[in-house]
Amino acid sequence: MSLLEVVDLSAAYGPIQVLHGISLTVDAGEVVVVLGANGAGKTTALRAISGLVAAKGELRFDGVSILGRHPESIAHRGVSHVPQGRGTLAGLTVDENMRLGAYSRRDREGIAADLAEWYDTFPPLAKRRSQTAGTMSGGEQQMLAVARSLMSRPRLLLLDEPSLGLAPLVTKQLFETLATVNRERGIAMLLVEQNAALALELAARGYVLEAGEIVASGTAENLSRDGEIRKAYLGR
Amino acid sequence: MALLEVDGVGLEFGGIRALDDLEFTVEAGEICALIGPNGAGKTTLFNCVSRVYTPQRGSIRFDGRELLTLPPHRVARAGVGRTFQNLALFPALTVLQNVMVGAYSRGRGGAWSDALRLPGVARRERRLAREGSELLERLSLDHLGDQPASDLPYGTLKRIEIARALASQPRLLLLDEPAAGLTHSEVEELGGTIRQIRDDFELTVLLVEHHMPLVMSISDRVVVLDLGRKLAEGTADAVSQDPQVIAAYLGAEL
Amino acid sequence: MRGRALGIGTRAGAALLTVGVLAWLPQYYGATDTALFAKAIYIAIAALGLNLLTGYNGQVSIGHGAFFGFGAYATAILMNDHGWDFLATLPVVAVASFVVGAAVGFPALRVKGLYLALITLGLAALFPDLVTKYVHGTGGTTLVQPPLPTSPGWAQGFAPNDDQWRYYLALTIGIVMFILAWNLVRGRFGRALLAVRDHDAAASTIGIDLARIKVGSFAISALYAGIAGSVGVMVTGLANAGRVETFQLSINFLVAVVIGGTATVLGPVVGAWTFVFLERATQDLFPDQALLSPAIFGVALILLLFALPDGIVGGARRTGRFARRKLQARRAPRAPDFPSPIREDRQ
Amino acid sequence: SGGGRSSSSSPGSGSTSTKGGIVDASNCPGSETEGVSGTTIKLGTSLPQSGLYSAFTEILKGESAYFSYLNQELGGVEVDGKKYTIDLVAKDDAYQADRTVANVTALVNDDKVFALFNVVGTKNNLAIRDFVNRQCVPNLFAATGSPAWGDVKYPWVLGSELVPYPLEAKALFDYLEKNSPSAKVAILRASDDFGRAYSETFRSLIKGSKITIAKEETYNPEQSDTKSQVTSLAATNADVLLLGATLLACPDALQNVKASGWKPMTYMSGTCTSKTLMALAGDAADGVMSVTDIMEPGLAAWADEPAMKLYLDKIAKYAPDADAENGIVAYGWTTGALLAETLHRSPSLTRQAVMETARTLKASDVGLLMPGVTLSVSAKDWFLGEMFSLAQYRTALGHFELVGSVLDFSGHTAKITPPDLIGG
Amino acid sequence: MDLNLFFSQLLNGLSSGAIYASLALAIVLIFRTTGILNFAQGEMALFSTYVTWWLADQGLSIGLAIAISVAVSFVGGAVIERVVIRPFEKASPLVIVIATLGLFLALNSLTQVVFGTDAKQLGSAFPDTVWDVWGLRIEAQTIGILVVLGLECVALWVLFQRTRIGLALRAVADNPEASRLLGVRVGTMLMFGWGLSAALGSLAGAMVVPTTQALTASSLQSVLVFAFAAAALGGFDSPLGAVVAGLIVGIARALTIQYIEPLNNIELVVPFAIILVVLLVKPAGLFGSTQVERV
Numbered sequence A: 001m002s003l004l005e006v007v008d009l010s011a012a013y014g015p016i017q018v019l020h021g022i023s024l025t026v027d028a029g030e031v032v033v034v035l036g037a038n039g040a041g042k043t044t045a046l047r048a049i050s051g052l053v054a055a056k057g058e059l060r061f062d063g064v065s066i067l068g069r070h071p072e073s074i075a076h077r078g079v080s081h082v083p084q085g086r087g088t089l090a091g092l093t094v095d096e097n098m099r100l101g102a103y104s105r106r107d108r109e110g111i112a113a114d115l116a117e118w119y120d121t122f123p124p125l126a127k128r129r130s131q132t133a134g135t136m137s138g139g140e141q142q143m144l145a146v147a148r149s150l151m152s153r154p155r156l157l158l159l160d161e162p163s164l165g166l167a168p169l170v171t172k173q174l175f176e177t178l179a180t181v182n183r184e185r186g187i188a189m190l191l192v193e194q195n196a197a198l199a200l201e202l203a204a205r206g207y208v209l210e211a212g213e214i215v216a217s218g219t220a221e222n223l224s225r226d227g228e229i230r231k232a233y234l235g236r
Numbered sequence B: 001m002a003l004l005e006v007d008g009v010g011l012e013f014g015g016i017r018a019l020d021d022l023e024f025t026v027e028a029g030e031i032c033a034l035i036g037p038n039g040a041g042k043t044t045l046f047n048c049v050s051r052v053y054t055p056q057r058g059s060i061r062f063d064g065r066e067l068l069t070l071p072p073h074r075v076a077r078a079g080v081g082r083t084f085q086n087l088a089l090f091p092a093l094t095v096l097q098n099v100m101v102g103a104y105s106r107g108r109g110g111a112w113s114d115a116l117r118l119p120g121v122a123r124r125e126r127r128l129a130r131e132g133s134e135l136l137e138r139l140s141l142d143h144l145g146d147q148p149a150s151d152l153p154y155g156t157l158k159r160i161e162i163a164r165a166l167a168s169q170p171r172l173l174l175l176d177e178p179a180a181g182l183t184h185s186e187v188e189e190l191g192g193t194i195r196q197i198r199d200d201f202e203l204t205v206l207l208v209e210h211h212m213p214l215v216m217s218i219s220d221r222v223v224v225l226d227l228g229r230k231l232a233e234g235t236a237d238a239v240s241q242d243p244q245v246i247a248a249y250l251g252a253e254l
Numbered sequence C: 001m002r003g004r005a006l007g008i009g010t011r012a013g014a015a016l017l018t019v020g021v022l023a024w025l026p027q028y029y030g031a032t033d034t035a036l037f038a039k040a041i042y043i044a045i046a047a048l049g050l051n052l053l054t055g056y057n058g059q060v061s062i063g064h065g066a067f068f069g070f071g072a073y074a075t076a077i078l079m080n081d082h083g084w085d086f087l088a089t090l091p092v093v094a095v096a097s098f099v100v101g102a103a104v105g106f107p108a109l110r111v112k113g114l115y116l117a118l119i120t121l122g123l124a125a126l127f128p129d130l131v132t133k134y135v136h137g138t139g140g141t142t143l144v145q146p147p148l149p150t151s152p153g154w155a156q157g158f159a160p161n162d163d164q165w166r167y168y169l170a171l172t173i174g175i176v177m178f179i180l181a182w183n184l185v186r187g188r189f190g191r192a193l194l195a196v197r198d199h200d201a202a203a204s205t206i207g208i209d210l211a212r213i214k215v216g217s218f219a220i221s222a223l224y225a226g227i228a229g230s231v232g233v234m235v236t237g238l239a240n241a242g243r244v245e246t247f248q249l250s251i252n253f254l255v256a257v258v259i260g261g262t263a264t265v266l267g268p269v270v271g272a273w274t275f276v277f278l279e280r281a282t283q284d285l286f287p288d289q290a291l292l293s294p295a296i297f298g299v300a301l302i303l304l305l306f307a308l309p310d311g312i313v314g315g316a317r318r319t320g321r322f323a324r325r326k327l328q329a330r331r332a333p334r335a336p337d338f339p340s341p342i343r344e345d346r347q
Numbered sequence D: 001s002g003g004g005r006s007s008s009s010s011p012g013s014g015s016t017s018t019k020g021g022i023v024d025a026s027n028c029p030g031s032e033t034e035g036v037s038g039t040t041i042k043l044g045t046s047l048p049q050s051g052l053y054s055a056f057t058e059i060l061k062g063e064s065a066y067f068s069y070l071n072q073e074l075g076g077v078e079v080d081g082k083k084y085t086i087d088l089v090a091k092d093d094a095y096q097a098d099r100t101v102a103n104v105t106a107l108v109n110d111d112k113v114f115a116l117f118n119v120v121g122t123k124n125n126l127a128i129r130d131f132v133n134r135q136c137v138p139n140l141f142a143a144t145g146s147p148a149w150g151d152v153k154y155p156w157v158l159g160s161e162l163v164p165y166p167l168e169a170k171a172l173f174d175y176l177e178k179n180s181p182s183a184k185v186a187i188l189r190a191s192d193d194f195g196r197a198y199s200e201t202f203r204s205l206i207k208g209s210k211i212t213i214a215k216e217e218t219y220n221p222e223q224s225d226t227k228s229q230v231t232s233l234a235a236t237n238a239d240v241l242l243l244g245a246t247l248l249a250c251p252d253a254l255q256n257v258k259a260s261g262w263k264p265m266t267y268m269s270g271t272c273t274s275k276t277l278m279a280l281a282g283d284a285a286d287g288v289m290s291v292t293d294i295m296e297p298g299l300a301a302w303a304d305e306p307a308m309k310l311y312l313d314k315i316a317k318y319a320p321d322a323d324a325e326n327g328i329v330a331y332g333w334t335t336g337a338l339l340a341e342t343l344h345r346s347p348s349l350t351r352q353a354v355m356e357t358a359r360t361l362k363a364s365d366v367g368l369l370m371p372g373v374t375l376s377v378s379a380k381d382w383f384l385g386e387m388f389s390l391a392q393y394r395t396a397l398g399h400f401e402l403v404g405s406v407l408d409f410s411g412h413t414a415k416i417t418p419p420d421l422i423g424g
Numbered sequence E: 001m002d003l004n005l006f007f008s009q010l011l012n013g014l015s016s017g018a019i020y021a022s023l024a025l026a027i028v029l030i031f032r033t034t035g036i037l038n039f040a041q042g043e044m045a046l047f048s049t050y051v052t053w054w055l056a057d058q059g060l061s062i063g064l065a066i067a068i069s070v071a072v073s074f075v076g077g078a079v080i081e082r083v084v085i086r087p088f089e090k091a092s093p094l095v096i097v098i099a100t101l102g103l104f105l106a107l108n109s110l111t112q113v114v115f116g117t118d119a120k121q122l123g124s125a126f127p128d129t130v131w132d133v134w135g136l137r138i139e140a141q142t143i144g145i146l147v148v149l150g151l152e153c154v155a156l157w158v159l160f161q162r163t164r165i166g167l168a169l170r171a172v173a174d175n176p177e178a179s180r181l182l183g184v185r186v187g188t189m190l191m192f193g194w195g196l197s198a199a200l201g202s203l204a205g206a207m208v209v210p211t212t213q214a215l216t217a218s219s220l221q222s223v224l225v226f227a228f229a230a231a232a233l234g235g236f237d238s239p240l241g242a243v244v245a246g247l248i249v250g251i252a253r254a255l256t257i258q259y260i261e262p263l264n265n266i267e268l269v270v271p272f273a274i275i276l277v278v279l280l281v282k283p284a285g286l287f288g289s290t291q292v293e294r295v
Ligand SMILES: Nc1ncnc2c1ncn2[C@@H]1O[C@H](COP(=O)(O)OP(=O)(O)OP(=O)(O)O)[C@@H](O)[C@H]1O
Pocket: A013, A016, A018, A036, A037, A038, A039, A040, A041, A042, A043, A044, A045, A084, B151, B152, B153, B154, B155, B181, C337
């Protein structure tokens, strides 16, 4: 049984149907990437999984249907969503954002240890612990969003373009961190990313989403060898 | 004389030095890229140029004219247009209206002439709509003119911002991470578009971007910022070989 | 504004029909109802203006009852003490309220949102005190009661009664104010209003002078409220400014804007009529349980907003758009915004 | 209330009225007997039943109780040898003048009432004054003590038995002239026309006397907090405090005076004498002077008066939810009785006849009027409540004690009131 | 200048300022937790105060009556959020403001329907002792209210700055959707915020009304304008600001009445002039935090 099972999921904004029945799975401890052009519905798919958008179809996490559940209860089950546009709590400080990341946890020591670890991993955040999150630069906020998500020790991480606005060096570090986290803590990830080269390196499998439908899927290796995909997403 | 001269600009927020005696110039007609680590101060510089922020020190001259003494709304009239890192469109307006309002600085006439719908008004509206549609077409957005400028895909919104900035017929265009969130092929297309509009409108472009392939392919010159200061400057190739830039920004291999 | 829902012809037809019905109302209905219609008209005028400020420009005012009162007193005093003709007072009121509005709107340069709203609340609270202190009207009260305009000879054919004539005066002024507002939001100024509301920093970088737009919209909305006050005096025959009344008026305008539909020109007008009738209906519901009527009104208001959170006009529009999209969607199943970089028939 | 537009009646048409007398009805539109059908007389009233002033609803309870008693037990009121029952249509105006206008327009045009009765509020009555004058609808016993009803241009409106506010100032002045001719007076008053009536009249009266004004402070009637004002006045240590206040501001001011340690002789507006308000003031009200012309229900002194017994009995029967000891219920009852008396004395049931009767009324022993008080109006005298008694509150007893005998100021109100409070 | 008089007026200002401040606190609290301006705040407090009165009228001690009423109000506030406000979750803030106006009308009239229109007398929780200090009369009542306010401020500060639930409350006010994704139960938090604010309002009513002679339907409306003014002056998101500003408004009013005769009748000018000047200099009030919007 997969950790996340999405079967024939559709979603719409008012009259506009955006997802036309997509199916995908993420196994425990697995990293899966979703590629797709602008407006393909990637964000919508992640939002549907985390309960922010009403959807039809089947949606199971850890064998239990989570379709129609509140986002907060889905989060409590161990799904952490780093939304596109970061979702930083702009009026709160960096530190408060980080502590809220651990909102569903109760282990004080564990939280303190994680806090230290992520500040270590993202030094710009450590430097700005007491800065209001909303005043930080775009890239800094993006780091915060990812680090905050990790604070919850999720079982599944939904990442919506985590490298958006990050400097090349930081992007690289971020993907290294994600790889480490995945390896050492066994956190599964569903990753939407435009930096397809890095994403396919990290991921074991991938899907290609076009106009609300999955048009290709396979192992990361197979996908990166596909000519069309290379042309559209990799440029090599 | 350079078109844009940034001279000793310094700005602090509380204890954080966002810009620290920054100095560089942009020549007329070039595409100059401004790169640097997150938090280096790139967006802050844009904000200073467009007078959203007021730096504590230094001067910013555009075409020889000091911008820092102008009120924000005069900057557009002086010939500077910009886009925003975090989208800043007007969601209540349609895509076309967003572009039409972009031409605000070129027009005149206030509430009274509008309210009475004086003869010139209708003519002006038709002209603005026509010009706006042309711009949309150029950025392949023409099919979206009547849509509200909200809830469209991210990359599309970024392009609408470019169209809106162009509507004021600027001489200097400041683009803040226009390629963010675009797929590879979309980035390539964007690169072409930027060059095209630079040539067609005889623009100067100052581009902030983390997408190095784009920077490498279209910029005439690159200025690297770190901690609010200029770290390096030169052609894209030269800069990308610079060990300091690699250490601070690019990482070991590219 | 978004896409033409209806053709020009249909719109013109609908407008003519509406004006026709409005003109017919006082022919059929009696003086009591006609006064109610006239009230709807002057509330609509004030709401039209407030909507420019609040709906289009995003600045909430809970003090426009004071501008209304200002216009009312200006007209009443000019007519009463100086013998002016009602119509002659209008330009004076317009200019004066515009200037006062600009002065009051001045803090808008720095103060935003709730804080600005609270300043306007202060205005609403202060105005009645100022009136009490400086206006000595009938019998030592603050009431000023000018002579009401009467139906002139040439109008006997369609307005034999004075209340009808006054209704037609109000209607004419209302239509003029409506057309002005309609034009205003459809041009450069209207776009600037919305731009400043949606993103003021971006608006200033495209060359919009925030100060001018913010203070300007304040002044224009004050002008509308002032004119509404003048019309109110013409209809009810009295200028009055209790604290409760001033506050309530301010709120009524806001309610009219919101239930009609913010940032639509028609909204405030529809909202004003709805408001006036809702209020009347809840008062008439249990005539000997008057204490309950505000409660019923309050609940009705909440339910109405719940059903139509973007107002009556907004809701109608949304429904129209929804239906159109649905229709389009049925005709052409899917028209993606972007050509797919990958063939669709893969997998 | 719907109703189509019927063809309008032009001025004077159908009018059978006579010219002359006190009330000229020669230019009146509409029918003289509008609102009288069969054996019912339809009357209309407008008063606050909701909103911040909803406590005034109690007036309606008092007057309705009287009309129920009249209709059911006395078979109605006899006018010109025929008995009529009274049907009172009440509309809520939340104390807002524009709503009063709307209510009264509807009462006259749609409900077709014969007359208006006991409409509450100074502004509210002023707002309809022109209209009732033009329509020749009697507006009887307007519930306000404002001196504005003395304007001869408006014969169709008549105030009620409430003591006109300027007369209270006069009563205080006379009292001081006699007992403390060089008193220093502090004034605390509402900032509106009500408060002005006290202060301006008093100021004009003391001209030429040795009485002086130490200081005057005002309070906002929508905010009954008077602490700072009282502190300011207390600092003058004046001998007398004239309290031109109403509702909760009265007990508030009295308590603040007590707390400040200042001990002036206090005169308080007659609008405050109700048992409820005095109870709120408690100790602080001891010794306060005021005026009264209606028997305060619940006071031992009046307990044996037949009028009081009748009142208590009928209120219990017809308005069981009303608080009979509340002074304004008693006021409503008394005013109802006054109306019945007026109708009864009218030679015929036309608007003009009734108005003329009201304008020449001389009545005592009506409702709960104090023994010895006669209400009178005449061609020269436009005010009813000009006979009353000074009274002083005794906390220990829980009621007012009359001071001296009934004072008769008949015809005085217009003379002592500053002109701008009447006309204008 | 008569110093004694000056200090007396200062004390008067403090005591009315304390009243404004107590209601302002409730306004600030709801703004802090939900980001909206609640016009019905005063009427909610009014209803609660009638409940307190009713309980006391049934023979309960005033302290117990207040305690029960505070608890009832907490539940009532939470229920109002759930039933009246929640349906407007996705609506614009202006619509919610208008909805609270509907609530205002409904509550004011329901209070009168339920409890009657006649004035009620409510005993004070504080003794009516008056201390004479160098000729100044200091009322235990005033000191009592000030102490309660101080305690409320500290409690709120601890709640917001030092507790998990306080952090969650602030997160919800900042960005509900992002909070959801972090596992914060937004609905519960909003109900909690409204409940808390209603409870504070109830406490405010119980303290305010005994100083104003009697409880009527307008008891809190006359205070509300000043409470709003205090909230704006102090900064809508700062409890401490609400208290300090409430006192400033009260004192300004008292001193104006005493010393600025030309402003008799229009003493309201002074507090609002102060607000205007302060806001022009500090657009988010004395203690409010400025929301920097980055572009
Ligand atoms: N709130 C909304 N209301 C209406 N339509 C929406 C909304 N959000 C997204 N859409 C539409 O749904 C489609 C899919 O959007 P989505 O954000 O899921 O795409 P995406 O693949 O994540 O693209 P992007 O590169 O922009 O992140 C787009 O056409 C978009 O216009």
